[in-house]
Each structure stands twice: as structure tokens, then as C-alpha cells.
Amino acid sequence: MKTKKSIQILIAEDDDDDKLLIIKAFQKTLSKENITCVNDGEELINYLNKTSNSENSLFPVPDIILLDLNMPRKDGKTTLQELKSHEIFRKIPVIIFTTSSLNEDIQMTYKMGTNSFITKPGNFKDLVKITQEINNYWSNTVILPNKI
Amino acid sequence: MKAEKAPKLEKVKTYSIITLVLVIIGSAISFWVANRIDYYTAELVHTEEVLQSTDKLYATILERETSIRGYLLTGNEDFLKNYENSKTKGREVFNHILNLTEDNPVQQNYLQELNIFIKQRLDVFERSKEYYKINKSLNGFLNNDKVEDAVNGHLAIKNLIDQINAEEERLLIERNEILINNIKALPIIVGLISFFSILMGALTLFSIFHYNRASKINDQKIKNYQETLKEKIELLNESNNELKQFAYIASHDLQEPLRKITSFSDLLKEQFDEKLEGEGKHYMERITASANRMRQLITDLLEYSRAGRDSMESIKMINLEDILDSVLDDLEISIKEKDAKIKYENLPVIEGKETELRQVFQNLISNSLKFSQAALAPEITITASNAPLELIEKYSQLDQSINYYLIKVVDNGIGFDQDYADTIFTIFQRLHGKSEFEGTGIGLSITRKIIEKNNGLILAEGKPEIGATFTIILPKP
Secondary structure (H helix, E strand, C coil): CCCCCCCCEECCCCCCCCCHHHHHCCCCCHHHHHHHEEECCCHHHHHHHHHHCCCCCCCCCCCEEEEEEECCCHHHHHHHHHHHHCCCHHHEEEEEEEECCCCHHHHHHHHHCCEEEECCCHHHHHHHHHHHHHHHHHHHCCCCCCCC | CCCCCCCCCHHHHHHHHHHHHHHHHHHHHHHHHHHHHHHHHHHHHHHHHHHHHCCCHHHHHHHHHHHHHCCCCCCCCHHHHHHHHHHHHHHHHHHHHHHHHCHHHHHHHHHHHHHHHHHHHHHHHHHHHHHHHHHCCCCCCCHHHHHHHHHHHHHHHHHHHHHHHHHHHHHHHHHHHHHHHHHHHHHHHHHHHHHHHHHHHHHHHHHHHHHHHHHHHHHHHHHHHHHHHHHHHHHHHHHHHHHHHHHHHHHHHHHHHHHHHHHHHHHHHHCCCCCCCCCCHHHHHHHHHHHHHHHHHHHHHHHHHHHCCCCCCEEEEEHHHHHHHHHHHHHHHHHHHHEEEEEEEECEEEEHHHHHHHHHHCCCCCHHCCCCCCCCCCEEEEEEECCCCCHHHCCCCCCCCCCCCEEEEEEEECCCCCCCHHHHCCCCCCCCCCCCCCCCHHHHHHHHHHHCCCCCCEEEEEEECCCCEEEEECCCC
16 A cells, blocks of 8 residues: 655664564555664764755655664654754654653653654554554645755 | 670669668668667656655555554544555555556556555554544453564565565566667667668669660660661662662563564564464464563563552542442453352442552452352452451551451452462462463452552452452551
8 A cells, every 4th residue: 555645754763673673564555765764863863964855865855753762872862852953853743663651751752842652562563554554644644844 | 886784674673672671671670679768768767666656655554553553552643644644645556556567467466465465454453443442542452463463464565565676676677678788789770771771772873873874885776776777778778669660671671572573473474474384383373472471471560560659649538339339340341241249338438549449459359250160150249347456466567556447358269279378469470270261460469569558468368169258458547
């Protein structure tokens, strides 16, 4: 079930297994080119600084960001704070995608400006369902801002 | 610190009591001795008086004889007057002596005898007086016998008076001796008693001093213990917090690889289902089932570590009947399925957190429903009463100074062997195989954790094939 309008997703995830699973799940609805991965917050900010809107760019501008909380170097919360205080990057929707279901994590990240908070599901089927929902929602349901 | 053996307070008390008793005995003996001295002094005066009186008595007897003799020789009536006077005086003195020696039977005997002789003499005097009055002479009245009688009579009287005097003198000497002895003994007795009293007093003071010193050292020791205890408690709290954190973090971190095992198994099954066959498929199923069970265990462990934790929920007064109403609502499906009868009434109001109390009764009733007998519809009765004092006294973890409610949950299920009454509350302990009954064995351990967190106690009693009784003891609000 490929959608007409494809969205560009940027995933910040340090765990290789999770990265593999998330990509596998997203590939059920999106093509490889629409998915980009970075290993931590530091890389995410570096990536965003290098993005351009040109065709076939090596660093395509993301429509949404999937952000893990537990990451080395720069963790999810610090990254979120940086993104949301950045003049340009702040308009890119951020989805916190984490193993945590702690109430304080939920409250804090929303306060910091996250657009969604999703706890990683326990099995692959649920993961596929979630990626489909994300794709459907952000590519069909909502109207996204202009690309930076 | 070097331990100094503290003298017991009892010892100090004993010394003080002995001192007091000694002082009392000493005072009593001194008083008694003083009284004796007083008594014997009075007795001495008394004896002197008796002696003087006997002298007086003899003087009246002599006077009487002289007077009657004078009258009989001269016929002068003045002598008769003297005679009568001495008679009256003699009687008075005699009676006085009789009174003085009232307590002395020896003297009383002598006096009786004396009285007879005096009377005999007086009788002779009276008769000679009457004879003289009529005949104006004693011619024909006196004879040798009468003269002899007179001499003998007077001698007898004098003898008796001497005997009375001798007796009194003997008494005088005896009493004087006792008096001197007593006067001599008094300073010795008082001295001895004072000496021992002072000794005991000193001993008491010494042991009080010693006791104070020892208790000061003990106070210091207690202070040190308290400080050590405080440090230990702080350490314990720290490690307790760490443990809570550990259980929580461990459960979270444990979920990570588990999630991956499940997810990759799913992926494997999805992509390579056709390639797997027979045993391969079976192994895949086993992996998935084990992973699922592990997830359940971790979820339960997480729930257990959260149970009774200081949550934001406020403590309030909760009617247990309301709690049971809502628990039964939640369990409606399995109650209908098992055709269970659940009875409860007159349940008290308890202070606590609603979520916790609900969890307690939910776990207990689910437990009873789960372990029901196959051929028997479950019957569960919940009752409440005041916990009897003897029961509270049995458990040191309960506060003996407050009142408790006793809440019983009784069922007619499969029960259990009483030997396992404690095991059923231990986390992940199960009395039955997983294939017989589902679950991880977490419910009752969470229940116990909550009850104990609320300063209560839960006990289990069981009889195989008969049923189980869970007894909850909770403080009255």
C-alpha cells in the first residue's frame, strides 16, 4: 500500500537492530530513498545542516523526524531541545520513538515541543502497523509546512 | 569503648533500704533503752518511797504502844488522843504501802501477815483500854502469858517490817544494777547502730556515684549506637532506593532484547514461512512462546516493583464495600463464566489508596476464582470484624497500641497444603504447573506488598479440596 505522496523520514536511532526493524517496517509502505538514518543527535544536527532541496540530493530535507531518547553523545531530549529552539528546524514535526513509557518522559518531551510520543511495540506486526499509521497520517491526513 | 559493668539500680535501692531499716531499728532500740532507764528510775524512787513508808509505819506502831502504855500508867486522856491519832495514821500509811507494793505478791503476803499481827496487837490494846476505863487499873488483866504475847507480837511486827524492808532493798539493788547496765549499754547500742548506718549510707552513696558514672557511659554508648543505626538506616534506604531503581531499570532494559527476539522471530516467520517446515516451525513457535512468557514476567516484575511505591495518589477514607462493588464489576465476565457466588456485607471504612485496595481485592478474588474446584461453583465470602488482642500480640510487626480490623476472604476452591502458606506470597512462586493454571504467581505477592506497606498483615490458611482463607489485618482509621 504505497501512498501517492511520499514523505521523507529521518530516523535518529543508535541501535542497529532497532534501526533494521524500523527500516524493514517502513519499507512495507515507503521506498528506500524516503528513509534516512543517523546514529545520534549529533549526527542528526550535522545532517540537517547539510540538507538541500535539490533533486537527488545526498541529504534530502526530512518531512518528519523519528527521535530515539536513549542515544550516545547527544541524547533525544537534548536534541529535541536544540531542534525546537532552532529558527528553521523547529517546524519539522518530531516523533519521539522510544522504549520508554515513563510518564515523566512523556510529559517532559511534550513540554519541550514534540509532536508525538510513541513507545516501541513488542513485536514486528505492531511495528509495521505503527509505521503504516505514521506514514498515512503525515502524508495524507495532515498538511505539512513548506520544506526548508 | 571498654564496657564497664553497670551496677544495677536494684543494688542502690537495696543499700538505701538497709540504711533506712538500720536507722529505724537504731531509733527504736534507743527509745526502748531510754524508756527502760526512765522506768527503772521511777521504780527506784518507788522503792525509796516504800522504804520510807515502812519506817513511818513502824514509827506509828511504836507511837501507839508508847501512847497506850502512857495512858495505862497515868490515866491521862491526852495519851488516848495520841493513841487514836497514831491508829488512824498507821492505817493510812499501811494502805499506802499496800498500794505501792500492789505489783509485788511477796510484799503483799508480808503485809497480809503484818496486818494480822497489828490487828492482834490492836485488839489487846483496845481490850486493856476498856478494862482500864472500868477498873482504873490493870490489876487482874495482865498475866505472864499476856506479857509474853505482847513481846512476841511486837517482835513479829518488827521482823515482818524488816523482811519487807529487806525485800525492797533487794529490789533497790537489783533495779539499780539494771539501770546502770542500761545507762552503760545505751551509748554502745547507739554507737553501733550509728556506725552501721553511716557505713550503709556511704555504701549507698558510693553505688549511686558508680551507677551514675556507668549510666553516663551507657548513655554515650547508646548515643553511639543510635548514630551507627542512623548511618545503617541511611545506607539501607539508599540501597533500597537503588534496588527499586534496579528492578525498574532492569525490567526496562530487559524488555529491549526481548522485543528484538520477538520482532525478529516475527520477521523470520513472515519472510521465510514457506521455507520452514516441521520441527523448524515448531522451534519458531517455542521461541515466540518463551519470549511472550518472559515479557509477562518482566511486566509483572515491573508491576511488583511499582506496587506500594509512593505514588501521587492521595490517602483517603475508603469504604471497602465500594471497592468490592467495583472489583466485582471488573470481574463480571469470569464470575459469570464460573457461576460464582460472592457474598459480603458490613465491610468497614479503611484509610488507604483506592488503586491499591482495589488491587488487593481484585487479586484475592481472581485468585479464588482461578483456583476453584472443577465440579463446584465457587463461593467466596468476605467478612470483617475487630481483630482480637491476642491475635495482634502474636505478630511483632503490628503495633500493640492500636486497633485493627480483621478481614477474611474465604473460598471453597482447591485450597492448598498449609505447609505452603507462606510460599504462595513469594514472587513468581507457584503451587501448580503452568499448564494447569495460567499466570506468573505475582498477584498474591503484590497483595502482600501493598498490605504490608499499609502497616497490615496478610495470612493464608488452606486445606486441600476444601478451600482457602486469606486473613487481612489492617489498622482501623
